[in-house]
Amino acid sequence: MSPSLGILRVSRGTCLVHSARRGTLGLVLASRGVRPVSSCPDHHYDVVISGGGLVGFAAACSLGQSQRLSDRKILLLEGAPNKPWQLPGEFSNRVCALNARTRTFFRKLGVWEHIEQLRAQPIRRMQVWESCSEAMITFDGQDQEDGALAHIVENDVTLHAIKKQIPEHVEVEYNAKVESCQVPKDSSSRVMLSLADGRTISTDLLIGADGAKSLVRRSMGVQHLAWDYDQMGIVATLQLSEAVDNTMAWQRFLPTGPVALLPLSDDHSSLVWSTTRQQATHLLALSDEDFTEALNRVIWEDNESDARVKSIHQAWLRLLETVVPGESKDIRQLPPSVARVLPATRGTFPLGLGHAVHYVGPRVALIGDAAHRVHPLAGQGVNLGFGDVAALTRCLDNAVLLGEHLGDEEALHQYEKEQQRYNVATMASIDGLYRLYNTTAAPLVLLRSLGLSAVNVMSPLKDKYRRHIKAWTMTDDHSQIRDYKAGLALRHLVV
Ligand SMILES: Cc1cc2nc3c(=O)[nH]c(=O)nc-3n(C[C@H](O)[C@H](O)[C@H](O)COP(=O)(O)OP(=O)(O)OC[C@H]3O[C@@H](n4cnc5c(N)ncnc54)[C@H](O)[C@@H]3O)c2cc1C
Numbered sequence: 001m002s003p004s005l006g007i008l009r010v011s012r013g014t015c016l017v018h019s020a021r022r023g024t025l026g027l028v029l030a031s032r033g034v035r036p037v038s039s040c041p042d043h044h045y046d047v048v049i050s051g052g053g054l055v056g057f058a059a060a061c062s063l064g065q066s067q068r069l070s071d072r073k074i075l076l077l078e079g080a081p082n083k084p085w086q087l088p089g090e091f092s093n094r095v096c097a098l099n100a101r102t103r104t105f106f107r108k109l110g111v112w113e114h115i116e117q118l119r120a121q122p123i124r125r126m127q128v129w130e131s132c133s134e135a136m137i138t139f140d141g142q143d144q145e146d147g148a149l150a151h152i153v154e155n156d157v158t159l160h161a162i163k164k165q166i167p168e169h170v171e172v173e174y175n176a177k178v179e180s181c182q183v184p185k186d187s188s189s190r191v192m193l194s195l196a197d198g199r200t201i202s203t204d205l206l207i208g209a210d211g212a213k214s215l216v217r218r219s220m221g222v223q224h225l226a227w228d229y230d231q232m233g234i235v236a237t238l239q240l241s242e243a244v245d246n247t248m249a250w251q252r253f254l255p256t257g258p259v260a261l262l263p264l265s266d267d268h269s270s271l272v273w274s275t276t277r278q279q280a281t282h283l284l285a286l287s288d289e290d291f292t293e294a295l296n297r298v299i300w301e302d303n304e305s306d307a308r309v310k311s312i313h314q315a316w317l318r319l320l321e322t323v324v325p326g327e328s329k330d331i332r333q334l335p336p337s338v339a340r341v342l343p344a345t346r347g348t349f350p351l352g353l354g355h356a357v358h359y360v361g362p363r364v365a366l367i368g369d370a371a372h373r374v375h376p377l378a379g380q381g382v383n384l385g386f387g388d389v390a391a392l393t394r395c396l397d398n399a400v401l402l403g404e405h406l407g408d409e410e411a412l413h414q415y416e417k418e419q420q421r422y423n424v425a426t427m428a429s430i431d432g433l434y435r436l437y438n439t440t441a442a443p444l445v446l447l448r449s450l451g452l453s454a455v456n457v458m459s460p461l462k463d464k465y466r467r468h469i470k471a472w473t474m475t476d477d478h479s480q481i482r483d484y485k486a487g488l489a490l491r492h493l494v495v
Helices: 054-065 100-109 111-118 155-164 215-220 277-285 288-300 307-323 381-401 409-436 442-457 459-473 484-494
Strands: 005-011 014-019 024-029 043-050 074-077 095-099 121-123 125-130 136-140 150-154 171-173 178-182 191-195 200-208 224-240 248-254 257-265 268-276 338-341 347-356 364-366
Touching: 043 054, 043 191, 054 074, 054 100, 054 155, 054 381, 095 100, 095 155, 095 257, 095 381, 100 111, 100 381, 111 155, 121 257, 150 155, 150 257, 178 215, 200 215, 215 364, 224 257, 224 277, 224 288, 248 288, 257 288, 268 277, 268 288, 288 338, 347 409, 364 409, 381 409
Parallel strands: 043 074, 043 200, 074 171, 125 248, 200 364
Antiparallel strands: 005 014, 014 024, 095 150, 121 150, 125 136, 178 191, 191 200, 224 268, 224 338, 224 347, 248 257, 257 268
């Protein structure tokens, strides 16, 4: 129970809630026959985070470390059991590319140091190319202080590092599934939660970090735009044919979806292969050897390019060479060949897009996949979630400074405004990229190939494009998002 709040059971169904901090006495009425969630809570917390995935734990860490929130009772509820963890010899098949923005945030929390001590592989260069033409683009992290575009980190490593930095006063409960939540119509009442084990909890602010199928979001009754890409993401750990300076990320767009090799160590990479459900089922059924062969084929083979597209594209490259001599020498590098897929590391995940029209309501805020879900092709999903955590922490800090309560709608709306502006633009770009590459129609293949090659060889254009990518991957500067209008268009679609 919160030290600042006492709950006195006066008679059956009625209880008095006393707030020592504000010196007020409030009356909470719970009549007989009403669902248990609305009866007197067993406990009260200032903040409850529902969901202990990467984003929920990051919120527990960030809010717990906030000086202004240091006297607040914070509880994280995770439905799954706690699994003891030690760094295993083998790499996990679940990894994320953590961008520079996340790295900066994690440095502030003291999380990044733990990640570095455990395991992380920098991406210094990235090559993106496609199977329908010879167009390609490369990026490097030369304008980053450590020269890295991003780092590939196993999800378990990130989670462990975050947990190490959660202050002791933050309570964490595992096996604590939230079964229902009652969100108030306005900020004058509190949120009431009922857990699967029968306990009830009230809170001034509920943070929904409970993933793409969020119960919190459903309880808010907020409109949710979602569609299924009818694709699965196949993940696996790969051993490369030879040890190299493996700091390059490779992504090839195929008509069925992108396939990406993300560096883990000199001779290991992580696979994210997005493809149709049908092909995913087929690929999963293959032996490890046949799967490896199928993978090498889609990375290496060149049998899908259209001869007309190829010749026009080559003429275009020659023309570009006359316009910007020397610049088009950015030659395509050969991707690594895969020696084998490590046994029992293949897994699949359904891929879709989801976006809550509102991230906040009275005394509720959504973060992470509960608020937005994206295709993994740009490696942005969890990075957006960590951005939510940073923004929400700032908003709650300000609310406390201004003497407002934690569930204050004004403060929460500030969080929503800030994050939707950023997230919607990013989501629109990712979805646009997915659609652009999801076609084999020759005119479109030609257009995108000419466009990509022009961007790749013309420094000013490439710098502009890099700034877009940077807005996704590197900086904290939201003003760099020129795709805002595209984002707004998506939002209008949603509303
Ligand atoms: C194949 C693939 C590759 C990806 N690669 C990248 C990448 O490179 N970079 C990147 O940024 N992102 C990537 N992502 C996206 C990233 O994995 C997700 O965005 C991220 O894991 C979402 O984290 P979350 O904490 O918001 O949600 P989740 O991970 O879904 O966590 C939700 C948590 O809430 C708990 N929960 C749910 N309901 C309840 C309840 N009622 N009560 C209590 N607890 C509950 C669950 O047990 C779970 O622990 C990838 C995704 C996929 C599928």
